[in-house]
Amino acid sequence: MTISDAQHRLLLDNLTTATLLLNAELRLEYMNPAAEMLLAVSGQRSHGQFISELFTESVEALGSLRQAVQQAHPFTKREAQLTSLGGQSITVDYAVTPILHQGATLLLLEVHPRDRLLRITKEEAQLSKQETTKMLVRGLAHEIKNPLGGIRGAAQLLARELPEDGLRDYTNVIIEEADRLRNLVDRMLGSNKLPSLAMTNIHEVLERVCSLVEAESQGGITLVRDYDPSLPDVLIDREQMIQAVLNIVRNAMQAIGAQNALRLGRISLRSRAVRQFTIGHIRHRLVARVEISDNGPGIPAELQDTLFYPMVSGRPDGTGLGLAITQNIISQHQGLIECESHPGHTTFSIFLPLEQGAPVS
Structure with a gap:
């Protein structure tokens, strides 16, 4: 089975790795959607632009790219600091692979944002922490609501046995405060109603x-x-x-x-x-x-x-x-x-x- 150019393009477009293709003059030939999102630029509008017009890095990095074109030698750079056109600074690892195509040398850049990996780790920790908190709150709410129900019921029974109406003010305080605490616990738990999507x-x-x-x-x-x-x-x-x-x-x-x-x-x-x-x-x-x-x-x-x-x-x-x-x-x-x-x-x-x-x- 042979893979067509359209299928190659489909594969690149669906990669999560930011991928750019540069010609021998270090001008953009192609970038996939992951690269567009990372650099916050449009691949279509940026076609033909020089690499430093997409993002800025050190002068040594440009020299390394030119050397890769001349010597067809691949290399990898760790923890490079890139600054996008919007001024956003990102830390990335990137690999450069020279490709010989129809007598010309192209450079394939695979960019891996380190910031995003750290962010995913932070998000997973946050979600795990939030789930743990929910379980603790549910358990605490259960332990609070059960005795509150007993206190409220006992106060109601006591109110019926009191000989003077004035004494019922005290039982009313108990009932009202028990209701207030129950409402507070219900708010902590949030709505039990499923979203109506x-x-x-x-x-x-x-x-x-x-x-x-x-x-x-x-x-x-x-x-x-x-x-x-x-x-x-x-x-x-x-x-x-x-x-x-x-x-x-x-x-x-x-x-x-x-x-x-x-x-x-x-x-x-x-x-x-x-x-x-x-x-x-x-x-x-x-x-x-x-x-x-x-x-x-x-x-x-x-x-x-x-x-x-x-x-x-x-x-x-x-x-x-x-x-x-x-x-x-x-x-x-x-x-x-x-x-x-x-x-x-x-x-x-x-x-x-x-x-x-x-x-x-």
Whole structure:
């Protein structure tokens, strides 16, 4: 069986390894979608561009590439620092293989981002930690709710036996506090209702959140919308996703308001498509990324590792349940939520598979 050029192209297009083909002048002949995503450029528009127009590295690296063309000698470079056109710095390993084709020497570059491998490891640890936390919370909730039911029932029986109505005020306090604790535990557990999934435009969710925030702040905060209109619909529970995003935006509002006047606050909502993204152990060809960024004081470093745990809050009056509920909703959608924060800037990133029915194993 012979493989056609179209089949060769199909194989390269579906590789998860970023692959570039350069001619003898170090100008781009081809890059696969994985390389486009890594370098944040379009292969079609970049065709014929010199290698340093795609990303910058050291002068020695260009010399090594020219030497590989002249001597047809392959080489590998570890932990190279590349800077994309957008200014993003990435750490990669790459292998260069000279190929002789129709009397000319081409260079095949296979680029392996090390940052992404570290990120996958971090994501897997985060998902494992979150699952462990859920199990602990469920066990704790069970141990709390059982005696609460007994306390409440005993208080009700005692109220019936009391000789004076005034004494029932004390039993009412017991019943009300038992109900309050039960509601708190239920909120820690999150909703037991399965998501009601339907194909939804994620921008409808973001716009709904924006309208709620504008009403709450009475227009006192700046909302910046940066949407990708080509983003396809995603399979989500619309109401749950509104709640998830709203929890993040409200946290941002409260953080900004605690530091300075709300009118100085700025919250940005950004949507983009990301190719070949791994969530847990599953690689998806396409995911939707929603970023919620604010210019607040940032999240304290000591809280960042436990940010999505129930009852963890950076505010004295906070319940610590908003982000835990958000994380639970995103997990029910087979998604992932991440946070990066430093003083003056915090970004929550939500990743939702656009092909939930056909993940790539």
